[in-house]
Amino acid sequence: MTTDETSAATTRxxxxxxxxxAGVGVGAAAVVAxxxxxxxxxxxxxGAVNNxxxxxxxxxxxxxxxxxxxxxxxxxxxPALQIMPVFDQDVPTDLPTGSLxxxxxxxxxxxxxxxxxxxxxxxxxxxxTVAIQPKRILDTxxxxxxxxxxxxxxxxxxxxxxxxxxxxxxxxxxxxxxxxVASTGRAVGVYVNLTVAGTVxxxxxxxxxxxxxxxxxxxxxxxxxxNQILSNLAEVQLRALDGRHYCFTIWVxxxxxxxxxxxxLILSNPDTY
Numbered sequence: 001m002t003t004d005e006t007s008a009a010t011t012r013x014x015x016x017x018x019x020x021x022a023g024v025g026v027g028a029a030a031v032v033a034x035x036x037x038x039x040x041x042x043x044x045x046x047g048a049v050n051n052x053x054x055x056x057x058x059x060x061x062x063x064x065x066x067x068x069x070x071x072x073x074x075x076x077x078x079p080a081l082q083i084m085p086v087f088d089q090d091v092p093t094d095l096p097t098g099s100l101x102x103x104x105x106x107x108x109x110x111x112x113x114x115x116x117x118x119x120x121x122x123x124x125x126x127x128x129t130v131a132i133q134p135k136r137i138l139d140t141x142x143x144x145x146x147x148x149x150x151x152x153x154x155x156x157x158x159x160x161x162x163x164x165x166x167x168x169x170x171x172x173x174x175x176x177x178x179x180x181v182a183s184t185g186r187a188v189g190v191y192v193n194l195t196v197a198g199t200v201x202x203x204x205x206x207x208x209x210x211x212x213x214x215x216x217x218x219x220x221x222x223x224x225x226x227n228q229i230l231s232n233l234a235e236v237q238l239r240a241l242d243g244r245h246y247c248f249t250i251w252v253x254x255x256x257x258x259x260x261x262x263x264x265l266i267l268s269n270p271d272t273y
Contacts, residue, residue, distance in 0.1 A: 083100065083101070083102040084102075085102050085103055085104045086101060086102070086103060086104065087103060087104050087105075088103040088104070088105050088107065088109075091103065091109050091117060092117065093116070093117045094115050094116070094117070095109065095110070095111035095112075095115060095116070095117045095118075096111045096115055097111045097112065097113065097114070097115050098110075098111055099111035106122075107119050107120070107122070108120040108122060127188060127189075127266050127267060127268050128266070128267050129191075129264060129265070129266050129267075130181075130185075130264060130265055130266075130267060131263065131264045132181060132262065132263065132264060132265060134193075134261050134262065134263045135179065135261065135262045136149075136259070136260070136261050136262075137149060137152040137174055137176070137260050137261070137262055138152060138153070138172070138174060138250075138258060138259065138260040139257075139258075139259045139260075140160045140164050140165060140166050140172075140257045140258045140259070141164035141197070141198075141257045141259075142164065143157065143160040143164060144160065144161075144162050144163075144164055151178045152174050152175060152176070152178065153172060153173070153174060153175075154173040154174060154175040154210070154241050154242065154244040154247050155172070155173040155241065155242065156170070156171050156172035156173050157172070159171060159172050160172070161255070163198075164198075164257050165198060165200070165255045165256055165257050166250070166252050166255065166256060166257070166258050167255055168203075168252065168253060168254050168255045169251075169252075169253055170251070170252065171215075171249050171250060171251040171252075172249070172250050172258070173210050173241055173244075173247055173248075173249050173250075174247065174248055174249070174250065174260065175241070175244040175245065175246055175247045176190060176238065176246035176247075176262065176265075177244055177245045177246050177247075179246075179262070179265075181265060181267075182238075182246045182265055183245070183246070184269070185265065185267035185268070185269050186267060186268045186269040187238055187246050187265045187266060187267055187268070188237065188238055188266050188267070188268050189235060189236065189237050189238055189265070189266035190235070190236050190238055190246075190248065190262055190264070190265055190266070191233060191234070191235055191236075191262070191263050191264035191265070191266075192207065192233070192234055192236060192248075192260050192261065192262055192263070193231055193232075193233050193260070193261040193263055194207060194220055194221050194231060194232055194233075194234055194250075194258070194259075194260060195229065195230070195231040195258070195259040195260075195261075196221060196223055196228065196229070196230055196231075196252075196256040196257065196258060196259075197228075197229045197256070197257045197259065198227070198229075198256060198257045199223050199225070199226055199227060199228045199254065199255075199256045200226050200254065200255050200256065201225070201226055201254050201255075202223060202224045202225055202254065203222075203223055203252055203253050203254025203255075203256060204219035204221065204222050204223075204252070204253055204254075205219060205220055205221040205222075205250065205251070205252045205256075205258065206218065206219050206220055206249075206250075206251045206252075207220040207234050207236045207248060207249070207250055207251075208236065208237075208248065208249055208251075209236065209237040209238065209239040209247075209248055209249070210238075210239050210240075210241040210247035210248050210249045211239050211240065211241045211247070212239070215249075215251055220232060220234040220236075221234075223256075231259075233263070235266075236248045
């Protein structure tokens with residue numbers, strides 16, 4: 001090996017150790033660090049900027065079962081792939097199969113079967129309904145003499161009278177924050193079995209999200225006289241109330257004892273259960 005050959009080989013090894021080599025041959029090697037891009041039909045070259053692709057596409061051809069056509073290996077702290085967002089209305093409904101888009105609304109969109117626009121399930125809007133072992137979180141008959149349900153009462157404990165009835169035209173706010181599956185799964189809704197007992201007159205019960213402005217005019221359970229025991233299953237949205245999470249409200253227009261059992265949850269983080 002001549003002195004010149006040794007010098008050239010050493011230089012190339014130094015370049016390989018210090019960065020990415022673009023090109024071949026002495027004098028063509030260069031260390032590059034800027035993003036790469038290419039227009040239709042052009043090769044993707046590290047460090048070269050060629051953004052004007054117009055309406056054409058750049059196609060990568062190659063790869064095998066052992067070596068992918070495109071492999072992304074970003075440095076620590078950097079995304080492997082960043083897709084610039086567009087508005088949802090700008091993503092066509094006949095999106096080509098295999099296409100990928102990300103919207104300003106926070107949705108990942110793909111071109112599905114037969115070129116249809118499909119949304120990828122994410123925790124932003126995709127939920128999962130799960131059944132849980134029934135858990136009693138309120139029995140107003142026990143409230144005057146026990147604190148067993150206090151961990152679930154967010155507000156309105158004083159609405160329960162000395163006989164264990166929720167007073168007429170009163171409410172009680174309940175929270176599921178002490179149910180681990182509700183907090184880890186970020187529950188957005190709950191299935192509750194609502195029971196009234198020891199009614200004193202005809203009345204209605206409404207279950208609704210806590211902290212909403214104005215009580216809804218709908219009812220979750222109705223009864224038509226005194227001394228009745230009736231129950232009904234209801235699905236209720238959960239909201240935060242005064243720093244407590246996963247809350248909903250029970251309101252009655254006539255005095256009655258109220259029993260609440262949780263039998264299912266709607267989770268926004270379904271992988272946790």
